[in-house]
Amino acid sequence: MASQDNVPRSDSTTTPNGNGNSEIVPRKIALVTGITGQDGSYLTEFLLGKGYEVHGLIRRSSNFNTQRINHIYVDPHNVNKARMKLHYGDLADASSLRRWLDEIKPDEVYNLAAQSHVAVSFEIPDYTADVVATGALRLLEAVRSHIVDSGRTVKYYQAGSSEMFGSTPPPQSETTPFHPRSPYAASKVAAHWYTVNYREAYGLYACNGILFNHESPRRGENFVTRKITRALGRIKVGLQTKLFLGNIQASRDWGFAGDYVEAMWLMLQQDKPDDYVVATEESHTVEEFLDVSFGYLGLNWKDHVEIDKRYFRPTEVDNLKGDASKTKEMLGWKPKVGFEQLVKMMVDEDLELAKREKVLVDAGYMDAKQQP
Numbered sequence: 001m002a003s004q005d006n007v008p009r010s011d012s013t014t015t016p017n018g019n020g021n022s023e024i025v026p027r028k029i030a031l032v033t034g035i036t037g038q039d040g041s042y043l044t045e046f047l048l049g050k051g052y053e054v055h056g057l058i059r060r061s062s063n064f065n066t067q068r069i070n071h072i073y074v075d076p077h078n079v080n081k082a083r084m085k086l087h088y089g090d091l092a093d094a095s096s097l098r099r100w101l102d103e104i105k106p107d108e109v110y111n112l113a114a115q116s117h118v119a120v121s122f123e124i125p126d127y128t129a130d131v132v133a134t135g136a137l138r139l140l141e142a143v144r145s146h147i148v149d150s151g152r153t154v155k156y157y158q159a160g161s162s163e164m165f166g167s168t169p170p171p172q173s174e175t176t177p178f179h180p181r182s183p184y185a186a187s188k189v190a191a192h193w194y195t196v197n198y199r200e201a202y203g204l205y206a207c208n209g210i211l212f213n214h215e216s217p218r219r220g221e222n223f224v225t226r227k228i229t230r231a232l233g234r235i236k237v238g239l240q241t242k243l244f245l246g247n248i249q250a251s252r253d254w255g256f257a258g259d260y261v262e263a264m265w266l267m268l269q270q271d272k273p274d275d276y277v278v279a280t281e282e283s284h285t286v287e288e289f290l291d292v293s294f295g296y297l298g299l300n301w302k303d304h305v306e307i308d309k310r311y312f313r314p315t316e317v318d319n320l321k322g323d324a325s326k327t328k329e330m331l332g333w334k335p336k337v338g339f340e341q342l343v344k345m346m347v348d349e350d351l352e353l354a355k356r357e358k359v360l361v362d363a364g365y366m367d368a369k370q371q372p
């Protein structure tokens with residue numbers, strides 16, 4: 001998929017007006033950073049479904065990194081149908097952020113881009129802080145100055161994280177103190193407070209969504225849920241036998257990413273900006289995830305899993321369990337997919353993937369040792 005720029009805008013959408021007629025209303029425009037990630041892809045599908053035009057910033061990479069949105073990509077030459085548009089930009093590049101805001105003139109900005117892997121943030125702390133903390137500040141400042149110069153209204157969503165609560169015991173709500181336990185989490189705390197400050201200092205409509213872990217078949221393969229379901233599929237079809245994990249006693253509040261993007265959007269549809277916790281209010285250990293997933297395919301995880309110290313973190317977050325009562329009450333949001341359903345959805349998809357891999361291996365087109 002090629003990226004594009006300066007594509008003419010599809011200006012309007014037809015909406016029923018309740019009188020049996022239709023009226024032409026201007027199409028809403030969203031700008032999404034992190035559009036190629038799990039959340040970016042679900043949010044884009046959601047916004048397109050609501051009639052939005054969605055612009056995404058993508059980072060230059062020598063490999064294509066658009067796999068999660070290829071299925072919704074329409075050739076930009078098809079101006080009437082192409083409502084998702086991609087542009088090269090980066091949270092590390094302030095000038096690109098301001099330029100795309102001026103060009104795209106979005107109604108809503110969703111800042112989802114991040115170096116989002118907690119363990120990796122210990123390896124590359126500077127980079128993590130630059131993108132996650134300073135990147136959010138750059139985008140907020142670009143939005144603020146764009147508003148001042150254009151006189152337009154722009155609403156801003158900041159992707160916060162339950163990692164910010166760190167070692168503060170559950171249940172965690174909007175009023176729970178933060179105690180971050182990694183460079184990633186500390187950077188998210190900074191981004192959270194930059195967002196609050198821009199709201200208070202400049203009256204910006206800016207919201208923090210404090211999202212607990214959210215997973216899906218599109219989850220990156222080095223996060224624990226997907227690492228497990230990917231390996232499980234391969235074990236089931238005979239492509240591997242072992243799975244190496246770290247601390248399986250850690251407990252997380254795991255929801256479905258497809259449900260959580262709706263809450264992001266709802267935050268920007270209110271009269272006033274605010275901060276909201278998004279969670280299922282249930283917590284399960286990694287070991288429980290293993291029980292349910294392996295059990296679903298009739299396997300015992302103890303026959304396959306080995307603990308490897310290299311996956312332990314210098315400081316761990318032991319127990320996260322959200323209290324989402326404010327979000328339920330104020331936004332009318334609640335999760336639709338429960339823990340077991342989520343696990344099974346991920347196992348089903350990864351079993352299919354493994355079966356396809358097996359065909360390639362059997363035909364000699366792929367090496368079974370080639371790790372996903």
Ligand SMILES: C[C@H]1O[C@H](OP(=O)(O)OP(=O)(O)OC[C@H]2O[C@@H](n3cnc4c(=O)[nH]c(N)nc43)[C@H](O)[C@@H]2O)[C@@H](O)[C@@H](O)C1=O
Nearest residue numbers: 116118161162163212213222223224225245246247250311
């Ligand atoms: C909300 C929050 O959610 C995510 O952060 P995370 O909770 O660190 O996610 P994870 O899947 O990497 O780890 C979950 C737990 O599982 C333990 N664990 C054991 N063994 C392995 C293992 O082998 N790999 C990994 N990755 N984790 C392992 C690990 O030690 C931890 O306790 C990100 O989206 C982040 O961006 C975010 O904002």
